[in-house]
Amino acid sequence: TTSLVLFTADLRLHDHPPLRAALDEADEIVPLFVRDPAVDAAGFAAPNRLAFLHDCLADLDAALRERGGRLVLRSGDTVEQVREVAATADARTVHVAAGTSAFARRREERLRTALAADRRRLDVHDEVVTALAPGAVTPGSTGHFAVFTPYFRRWSAERLRTPGRAPQAVRVPDAIGSEPLPSRAGVPGTSPGLAAGGERVARARLASWLRSSADAYERRHDDLAADGTSRLSPHLHFGTLSPVEAVHRARARGGPGAEAFVRQLAWRDFHQQVLAARPDAARADYRPRHDRWRTGAAAREDLAAWRDGRTGYPIVDAAMRQLREEGWMHNRGRLLAASFLTKTLYLDWRHGARHFLDLLVDGDVAANQLNWQWVAGTGTDTRPNRVLNPLRQALRYDPEGAYVRRHVPELAAVRGSAVHRPWTLPAPERDRLDYPAPIADLAEASARFRAARGLP
Numbered sequence: 001t002t003s004l005v006l007f008t009a010d011l012r013l014h015d016h017p018p019l020r021a022a023l024d025e026a027d028e029i030v031p032l033f034v035r036d037p038a039v040d041a042a043g044f045a046a047p048n049r050l051a052f053l054h055d056c057l058a059d060l061d062a063a064l065r066e067r068g069g070r071l072v073l074r075s076g077d078t079v080e081q082v083r084e085v086a087a088t089a090d091a092r093t094v095h096v097a098a099g100t101s102a103f104a105r106r107r108e109e110r111l112r113t114a115l116a117a118d119r120r121r122l123d124v125h126d127e128v129v130t131a132l133a134p135g136a137v138t139p140g141s142t143g144h145f146a147v148f149t150p151y152f153r154r155w156s157a158e159r160l161r162t163p164g165r166a167p168q169a170v171r172v173p174d175a176i177g178s179e180p181l182p183s184r185a186g187v188p189g190t191s192p193g194l195a196a197g198g199e200r201v202a203r204a205r206l207a208s209w210l211r212s213s214a215d216a217y218e219r220r221h222d223d224l225a226a227d228g229t230s231r232l233s234p235h236l237h238f239g240t241l242s243p244v245e246a247v248h249r250a251r252a253r254g255g256p257g258a259e260a261f262v263r264q265l266a267w268r269d270f271h272q273q274v275l276a277a278r279p280d281a282a283r284a285d286y287r288p289r290h291d292r293w294r295t296g297a298a299a300r301e302d303l304a305a306w307r308d309g310r311t312g313y314p315i316v317d318a319a320m321r322q323l324r325e326e327g328w329m330h331n332r333g334r335l336l337a338a339s340f341l342t343k344t345l346y347l348d349w350r351h352g353a354r355h356f357l358d359l360l361v362d363g364d365v366a367a368n369q370l371n372w373q374w375v376a377g378t379g380t381d382t383r384p385n386r387v388l389n390p391l392r393q394a395l396r397y398d399p400e401g402a403y404v405r406r407h408v409p410e411l412a413a414v415r416g417s418a419v420h421r422p423w424t425l426p427a428p429e430r431d432r433l434d435y436p437a438p439i440a441d442l443a444e445a446s447a448r449f450r451a452a453r454g455l456p
């Protein structure tokens with residue numbers, strides 16, 4: 001007998017329940033990945049993510065080959081491709097991980113209907129792309145948690161399944177042809193400092209980070225220059241790392257740093273369960289505040305300056321340039337860059353979210369849109385009107401200015417924390433820097449925002 005495993009956001013062999021189930025029931029399996037133009041049209045196909053995906057597919061194929069198998073790649077509509085491959089292989093069951101976005105759920109429904117018509121079964125597995133399935137814990141009254149703390153309490157009390165090992169042998173029927181695997185080198189327009197993808201890299205990174213950096217995480221996770229976070233976000237996004245296994249390993253490591261890391265993994269699940277319950281929140285305000293975001297020529301200029309990292313606020317510009325250089329940004333940078341766009345410049349969060357999705361290698365509908373909404377105060381933040389002051393943030397999270405000097409070369413010669421206030425440098429020194437004056441006055445901006453939100 002043959003079973004088909006459709007890989008989506010779970011590009012790994014370790015701790016993979018759909019693969020395990022297929023191997024348990026069948027002699028041969030077809031490990032299939034489909035490059036679907038509809039996924040690209042939905043905004044996936046940004047160069048950084050595409051290049052990372054190609055790494056992941058090559059690594060998955062190599063890992064399958066080591067075990068006697070190979071990856072089957074097809075392009076086209078996922079449902080049609082699965083149907084066709086399942087028919088050729090005469091696979092009775094198709095296994096897939098449950099998705100949380102509206103797109104993934106529609107695809108699942110279409111698959112179920114199409115396969116049923118062919119007398120095949122679709123087996124959807126929970127807790128592959130999240131540690132806890134959306135809806136696994138709910139507050140009494142509504143279908144999902146809108147506040148993180150009570151969610152986290154319930155999440156922490158749940159028993160996660162024991163992570164599974166990678167299979168030792170995989171047999172793939174000869175008759176199933178594959179398209180050639182694309183390479184990362186074939187993707188133009190990627191960030192020069194883009195990280196490498198693939199399960200091997202992910203596992204090595206988790207192990208080394210837990211060994212050497214986890215202990216300091218609680219203290220240093222907000223320190224921009226220390227760069228002490230795990231950088232596992234793209235691996236969790238593409239599923240080269242199992243979130244269940246990440247939680248298990250961190251708990252086994254123990255200590256306040258590892259616990260703080262587990263809490264971040266719960267944040268990931270939290271946003272996924274919000275999106276699953278409110279798919280409209282990918283675009284519409286989760287909690288409408290009736291903002292009349294700025295529009296017009298001046299607003300467009302401000303947006304362009306923000307995107308280019310030329311706002312005149314070095315900490316914001318450093319964060320925005322890190323995004324372009326690496327396809328990744330430190331969480332503290334994301335928070336203050338997003339607050340600057342929405343609350344200081346008073347521009348629609350959707351513009352910022354779009355730009356992030358164009359560049360982020362970990363760009364994820366749930367995490368990106370809902371974190372943007374959180375910062376904009378249209379989401380689940382219980383203090384929706386707080387405004388982060390970029391200067392105070394800079395002095396607190398980059399006290400020596402090292403993060404700014406790393407990413408804003410025009411300011412590399414300015415010593416210490418003075419780098420955060422180039423406008424206060426003596427005129428001759430300031431004039432020598434090819435660096436813009438601030439595009440917004442913080443006091444005026446704050447007053448504008450408070451008035452717009454109807455605050456005293």
Ligand code: FAD
Binds near residue numbers: 363
């Ligand atoms: P660590 O600090 O090591 O955390 C471990 C893991 O926990 C991360 O890899 C991530 O999977 C998860 N995590 C941590 N914080 C959050 C959070 N606030 N929300 C959801 N998951 C979290 N994260 C994405 O994965 N994709 C996005 O598109 C994304 N967009 C964001 C946009 C904005 C405006 C903000 C404020 C945050 C966004 N985040 C996003 C969340 C967070 O910034 C990143 O997950 C984190 O910076 C990734 O770095 P790390 O892996 O070193 O994180």
